[in-house]
Amino acid sequence: MSRLTSTNISIAKEIIGRYPRPKSALIPLLHLSQEQNGYVTTEAMSHLAELLGLTPADVYGTATFYEMFKFEPVGQYCISVCTNISCQLLGAWELLEHAEARLGVKAGSTTDDGRFTLEDVECIAACTEAPAVQVNYRYRHCVTPAAFDQLVDDLSAGRLSEEVPPHGTLARVRQRTTAGWSGTATAQQATVDAL
Amino acid sequence: MSDQDEQPEHEQHFRVEGMVPTGDAIITARFDRDDSHTYDGYVSSGGYTALRKALTEMSAATVHNEIKLSEIQGRGGAGFPAGIKWGFLPEGVYPRYVVVNGDESEPGTYKDRMLMERDPHQLIEGTVLTCYAVDAAQAFLYVRGEMALAQERLAQALNEAYERNLVGRNVLGSDFSVDITLTWGAGAYIVGEETALIESLEGERGMPRLKPPFFPAVKGLYLQPTIVNNVETLANVPYIVNEGGQTFHDIGAPTSTGMRMFAVSGHVNRPGVFEVPNGVTTFRMLFEAPEYCGGVRDGRAIKAFIPGGASAPWFYEEHLDFPLDKPTVDKAGSMLGSGAIVVMDERTDVVAACWRIVRFFARESCGKCTPCREGTTWLERVLKRILDGAGRAEDLDTLLSVSENISPGLTFPPRQTTICPLGPSAVAPITSAIERFRDEFEHYIDHGVPKDGIDRHPITATGVPVHA
Incomplete structure (x- = not known):
């Protein structure tokens, strides 16, 4: 659908x-x-x-x-390893090398079972917690190779399904409809557009 | 890598302790509360008093005047005084908008996310006050796409604020009405540039607009007057309204007022985000003091540090005693930018560091201006081939010549052949690194490997694809 x-x-x-x-x-x-x-x-x-x-x-x-x-299917879990400067200084490439070996795919690709996509990404604003990783945009800080393995195990076993929603879901709280006032601003804009 | 298996708990270092004769933490004051992100937590620690005060006792002009008095400099990167920026709105032109820039993506920068996740109500209160001061009926909170928790916390806080009539029609029973729309991006560094952010907010590709004529205060969102401010800047507004602009001005240095957040990452023992008096704390204090970073890892010497985000020219040991003061750092040829400090110790591969920063800009170039689109891509490729052991004798000249095409004269602040400063930002690490560490580049070119005593990274990345 x-x-x-x-x-x-x-x-x-x-x-x-x-x-x-x-x-x-x-x-x-x-x-x-x-x-x-x-x-x-x-x-x-x-x-x-x-x-x-x-x-x-x-x-x-x-x-x-x-x-x-993403314009083609990605894994259920998109694992983004930051390799930007602060993370590079504290072992991001070593971590990415480990991640590629653990998952059996190169950064930028998806495992055959469709479970994991691995990415080499730009700064994700967790520089003091380097090397930093996101899974479906949920943070993991100071990730060691051992911690990465644990993360993959936990995700595979479904132990993090509450914390990490499927790929595509960002905030699980939505802003509720705001009635009224912005309508006024919109009406002002409509007037401007009409001129 | 040493101590790979240790899991340091850095997140505790957000409070400022001692060492602060002129004030205490302002915008991070609630960070050690578990409920700092909730309405109850915010209100029970003095939240929304500034808004009540403004709506009952102060005119819009008075609020604006306090911000002018505070002389708070924008915390997003350019450091432009917020009070003056607000004054650029043309009189009598409506609708006008306020846009909160929460697209924090400058490498090394890690503060706006903290403020959005841990104290979302403070940002909302600052935003409402700003709208009141500049007479805007609608604000947009633009949060970086990758920050799911920040989006969640802000949505929750906004719903709470609407329920309590702190946002919406006739705020707290006053004549003032304002809507805040939470909106978010989808992964593009350039959208942190204010005109690109506006394009993105209009549903377009995030490509910067030419200034002039598109100064946001005059022709911003939907070509209407628009104020774009950084998250940290607006988070300070409730304090300024409560305590007065003069009180804020008395903190820090006269040339860099208030408290300011700095994220220190890289090779220090305790990386962290610290809110310190602006303009007086020195780099050395920040790096060495036990209450801050506690020294460089393994007692090593500092080789270089970046004082204000990946776009900033590098600093060295001779700059350690400089205060974190905008004019001082500007005069020394760099910038405090977004408050992102990255420390590199003596074993750092500066060629790799330079390449990594340049790859970032090459990937994030929006493609609108030729010198940046083509230039950053070529800079990345040349640096990568040096790293890969295939460097050529002429490569350093090539790097500098391409850089010169993006930023004529290679000065700082940079001149530019581009619409926005992204292109020149890629040039800063190259000119810094080649000027200071030319021997390390030459060693790579001659021998295909770094000099002795340098830690090499197993870089597996392939080059940046040429723009389609």
Whole structure:
């Protein structure tokens, strides 16, 4: 299923309502579709275009700029190893080498069983806790090779399923609809647009 | 790597202890509370008093004036005084917007995430106060995409704040109404640049706009007047409103006021994020004092350190006694930028360090300007071939010549042939490293390996793909 579900369409409409112009909701909606499907499908992009009054090319053009959007299936767990300067200084490449051996894939690829995708990523703002890793954008600090193995074991055994949601899910708390006031700002903008 | 199996508990070092004659922690004061991210935790420790005070006792102009008096410099990188920035909004032009820049991604920078995760209400209060001061009816909190917990905590806090009428229509029964929209990115360093952030917030590719004419205060979001401020800057606003701009100004140095957060990472014994008096604490104090970083790992000497994020030219032992003061650091040819300090000890492979920073900029170049798009990619490739033992005699000249095409004159602050400062940022580590450590580059080129006494990393990465 690639188009947004009816529940997600309602969420999408709430999100769109919080911006003066619909296109501003595009990135949050791409995340929503990735949350639903695990990655951003072509059909999903067409659907978002319909919802926002854009062309599919508009959606694709924006989506492809951003690293977090995946256009083909990725593992259930996307493990991102930071190798930027602070982490490099404290053993990130040694860790990545270990991770590649442990998972049997090179950075940038997914294990055959579809469980893990390994990435060599840029700074994830945990520099004082180097080397830093994220699993589906949940942090692991000061990761040693032993800690990495433990992490993979725990993920495989489902021991972290509460803490680490499937790939695509970011915040598990959503902003609730804000009625009213922003409508005024939007109306002001509409007036400006009409001039 | 030594002590690979030790799991240091760094996260405890967020409080400032002792050593602070002129004040105490301001924006990290709640960090040691377990409930610092909740409404109850915030309110029971003095939260939202500034907003009540402003709405009952102060006009918008008075709030703005306190910020001007505080002379707080923006904490995002450029260090521009926030009070002056707010004053750039043209009179009588509406709607106008406030955008909170929480897209923290400068390598080494680790403070805004802490502020969003651990004290989200403080940021929300600062944002509402800012909207009040500049008469904006809507604010956007733009959080970096990869920061799931920060998004979660802010969403929770925003819902709590709306329920209690701290945001929304007629805030706390006053005439003032404001909406805050939580929004988030999807992985692009360049979106931390304010005009790129605005493009992203409009649903576009995050490519910077040319200034002029697109100064956000005049032509920002939807080409309307827009104030873009960093998370740390706005987190300070409740304190300034409560205590007065002058009180804030009295902390730190007159040229760098208030407290400021610095993240120290790399080869120190206790890396951490510290909120210290701005402008007076020296690099040496930060690196050596037991209450801060406790010295360099294994008692080694410092080879170089980056004073303000990957974009900053490097500093060396002769700069250790400099205070963390904007004019002092600027005058010495670098910058405090986003408060990210990275320490490299004597065994550091500076060629690899230089390559890694350049690879970052090559990957993150948005591709809009040719000198940056092509230049950073070539700089990365040349550095990588030196590291791989395939360096050529002319490579250092090539690196400097490509750098010169991105940033004519190789000065700092840089001149640029690009729209935004990303391209010149890639040049800073190259000019720094080649000027200071030319022998190490030449050794790599001549022998294919680093000099003796240098720790080599098993770099498995392939090059950066050429932009499509």
